[in-house]
Amino acid sequence: MAGRRRWSTEEILETAAELLRTGDAESFSVRKLAAVLGTDSSSLYRHFRNKTELLRAVADRILVAAMDGYRPEGDWKQRITATALRLREAFGQHPQLASVWGRYGSGGTGSRLVMEEVLQALWASGLPDEEIPARYHRIVVLLASLIASEGGFDTLTPGEYEQGVEQFRVAVLGADPDRFPALAHFAREVRPLGDDRRVAFDEILAAHLAQIEAAIP
Template sequence: MSSSEQQTLAPVPSVWTRPRRRKEQPALSQEQIVAAAVRLLDAEGIEALSMRKLGAEMGTAATSLYRHVANKDELIELVVDEVYGELELPAADGPGEKWREALAQCGHSLRAMVLRHPWVASVLGQVGLAHLGPNLIRMSERLLGLSVSAGFPAGEADLAVKAVISYVIGATTSEASYLSLLARSGKSEKEWLESLLPAAEAALEDHPVVKDHAYSRHVQDPARLRDENFDYGLQRVLDGLAVRLGRD
């Protein structure tokens, strides 16, 4: 077999395809490393993550981490799957209108997870074989079950789930980026928006429709407004799925 053929047959590098070690070092475990990495990411963001810094945070050398995690890419796969384990996923109870409420709950739970861990939004397209992680598999199993119980045929159930997830991730990625910027400002959301008001008024002076709309929203609670904005879009996606099923 040629070297090019060997490269073709080589497995995709991923923590989920690498053989597990039979014995863990007693003083350190993969679970401890992942938990520490999540804490570091939550506190300082994806830019701060390195094996050396993580080792220092844990009071050990980076070489100790490599006994449990091959590299930073594997670590990112692990932390992404870890936070997906926080999702609240209702069970499929059979056909009926409960499918919509259950999918909405899943959507809100996914949004809440991303906003708790804003760094997730920046790595979702860089996590290799993330779909092989146990928590992501559990999410896929539950969401597909809900979609099938709603009445979607097997070939379409996956597409219905992807439509919901695509909306949630798209909307929440922008929101997470906004909240990260807000956190760096050191201001509350209301203070941040108040500080931008003069510039916004000047920019919208010649755009009365947008200006009136922006002002009407400015006087509302910004966190509640973000909740309402997200739910509005999610409900419209679910409206489309309901129509597809032939329901009101």
């Protein structure tokens, strides 16, 4: 009798990514992945020790894809901005995986590519060497948080999004002006959290880089 097919690491990761695109990291399991592949969980554990390691590898594939073909151009701020927008675009195509990166991080080739470029850009900025690691860390935390937040919105169904917007309107427009005077005053101008995300992303990143620039001797 023919044995079960042996799946390559790349095939496992591709199938896991597709499974995550139709679900989420919380409901994802190695057992479900094995069932889709028509094999047993033990065969997958030969490639990955646990679910977390597998999820990190899937997220790393997105980082690799984001940096594919990248060539550094411009000054240090332009390089970091270009890298950030590549990550945003890549995870925008796989929103379910954005939270995986934000939660689990990655330690593979994609992670090293991103780390190298951000560190190289900061190195070229003129910052003292001793400040660069902390600045790098803050940039990555900022990007992971913004991208994971966007991914959360992008995974909402149209019905869920409309329900959230309606609840926002009720909460804001119906605010008691005696208890929430500022909210009542700005009620018609305040917008739901998911609005203008691209503008917010650009402005927050630019403000952070300007703060770093101000610290350069």
